[in-house]
Amino acid sequence: MHIAVLGGGPGGLYFAYLWKRRHPEAQIDLFEQNAPDATWGFGVVFSEQALEFLRADDPETVDAIAPEMESWNNITLNHRGESVEIDGVGFSSIGRLTLLSILQARALAVGVTAHFSNPIHSLDQLNGYDLIVAADGLNSLVRRSFEGDFGFSISYSTNKFAWYGTHKRFETLSQTFVKTARGTFNAHHYRYAPDMSTFLVECDRATWDHYGFAYKDVDQSKAICEEVFAEALGGGMLISNKSVWRNFPWVWNEHWFHKNMVLIGDALHSAHFSIGSGTRLAIEDAIALAKALEAEAHVATALARYQADRKPIVKKLVTAARTSANWYEKFPGHMQLDPLDFAYSYITRSGRIDDARLRAMSPRFMAAYEAAGQAGASENG
Numbered sequence: 228m229h230i231a232v233l234g235g236g237p238g239g240l241y242f243a244y245l246w247k248r249r250h251p252e253a254q255i256d257l258f259e260q261n262a263p264d265a266t267w268g269f270g271v272v273f274s275e276q277a278l279e280f281l282r283a284d285d286p287e288t289v290d291a292i293a294p295e296m297e298s299w300n301n302i303t304l305n306h307r308g309e310s311v312e313i314d315g316v317g318f319s320s321i322g323r324l325t326l327l328s329i330l331q332a333r334a335l336a337v338g339v340t341a342h343f344s345n346p347i348h349s350l351d352q353l354n355g356y357d358l359i360v361a362a363d364g365l366n367s368l369v370r371r372s373f374e375g376d377f378g379f380s381i382s383y384s385t386n387k388f389a390w391y392g393t394h395k396r397f398e399t400l401s402q403t404f405v406k407t408a409r410g411t412f413n414a415h416h417y418r419y420a421p422d423m424s425t426f427l428v429e430c431d432r433a434t435w436d437h438y439g440f441a442y443k444d445v446d447q448s449k450a451i452c453e454e455v456f457a458e459a460l461g462g463g464m465l466i467s468n469k470s471v472w473r474n475f476p477w478v479w480n481e482h483w484f485h486k487n488m489v490l491i492g493d494a495l496h497s498a499h500f501s502i503g504s505g506t507r508l509a510i511e512d513a514i515a516l517a518k519a520l521e522a523e524a525h526v527a528t529a530l531a532r533y534q535a536d537r538k539p540i541v542k543k544l545v546t547a548a549r550t551s552a553n554w555y556e557k558f559p560g561h562m563q564l565d566p567l568d569f570a571y572s573y574i575t576r577s578g579r580i581d582d583a584r585l586r587a588m589s590p591r592f593m594a595a596y597e598a599a600g601q602a603g604a605s606e607n608g
């Protein structure tokens with residue numbers, strides 16, 4: 228089979244690697260507009276320990292990636308000058324560029340033909356392939372070319388965010404909430420290498436307007452964020468990399484394939500960064516697509532199987548991501564809670580964790596939360 232993979236992000240690279248490794252006779256051309264060492268963003272986080280979801284099928288890739296990851300078991304919430312730790316919530320992270328470099332090396336080692344610095348401007352450039360895997364991200368050319376056929380829709384969260392890095396090291400995945408005279412901010416921050424952390428700043432629209440961010444350039448915005456988060460940053464600096472303010476885009480497609488073209492990863496769906504699953508979803512899409520292609524004799528039936536098998540799973544995750552994002556859309560209101568109640572509201576925001584599960588998962592946090600509740604009740608009683 229002659230396959231074109233459009234996009235050298237985690238989804239495209241992983242699909243190309245997986246297929247070529249299992250089917251050495253296949254010809255796979257991967258087209259990536261950027262150079263191999265160019266990337267946006269800083270670290271990405273996975274919502275479980277390392278990449279254990281990959282281990283059963285692909286232990287070698289897990290073994291290549293795992294040593295480069297940072298992992299921890301607690302989340303720290305900083306609110307009103309207090310820090311509350313929620314134990315038992317496993318996360319791990321890795322620099323996006325490190326992850327891509329490992330996946331690139333693995334794809335090249337199995338014989339994928341990678342065309343870096345090679346933007347595709349028209350789908351005519353991909354004529355003649357048996358299958359086109361569109362792993363070309365949020366602004367996918369393939370999807371844009373057939374939006375109606377894919378049943379594409381997009382909407383935007385109202386909050387604004389900007390993705391920075393910093394050399395400040397954080398000991399756990401952390402969330403810092405800050406109220407200033409002009410508004411409310413939060414930051415999602417975590418280290419992804421011994422000396423580098425992601426620092427993602429978010430604020431509600433009213434705050435964004437009060438600060439006039441629409442009229443500030445990247446450096447001016449960065450300076451304001453450094454001032455707002457001076458305590459969390461220990462007076463350190465933020466690092467910008469195309470760190471413009473954005474609204475989170477909710478991308479969805481009802482139909483996952485059209486003719487011989489199939490969508491995976493961010494081209495197909497987006498999942499809010501607060502649940503840390505975009506990269507994992509892209510890799511899992513790649514695995515599901517490869518399995519469907521192996522299970523069916525014809526490309527058309529394989530693509531239908533990919534959609535039928537994978538769509539319900541992705542839908543569930545996207546729904547959870549929306550619930551999580553809705554909590555963030557209202558975070559200035561939640562900030563009126565005292566730190567323990569605030570932390571409880573945060574950790575139960577998806578509606579999927581009840582008290583019994585929380586007691587089992589986060590015994591130290593729940594003991595503190597319940598003791599504070601009882602103390603409050605006896606003071607009031």
Ligand SMILES: Cc1cc2nc3c(=O)[nH]c(=O)nc-3n(C[C@H](O)[C@H](O)[C@H](O)COP(=O)(O)OP(=O)(O)OC[C@H]3O[C@@H](n4cnc5c(N)ncnc54)[C@H](O)[C@@H]3O)c2cc1C
Pocket residue numbers: 233234235236237238239258259260261270271272273345346347348362363364365366367368388390427491492493494500503504505506507509
């Ligand atoms: C602020 C923010 C924070 C995030 N944090 C996390 C996180 O903590 N954890 C997590 O898992 N995910 C996170 N994500 C999401 C994650 O980055 C994406 O979900 C993931 O990268 C999707 O992988 P992908 O391969 O589908 O697409 P991408 O990584 O977007 O890759 C698409 C590739 O296609 C290339 N391309 C596009 N068009 C063309 C063209 N015409 N020709 C050639 N090449 C082209 C692009 O250059 C790019 O390399 C975050 C996203 C954002 C915006």
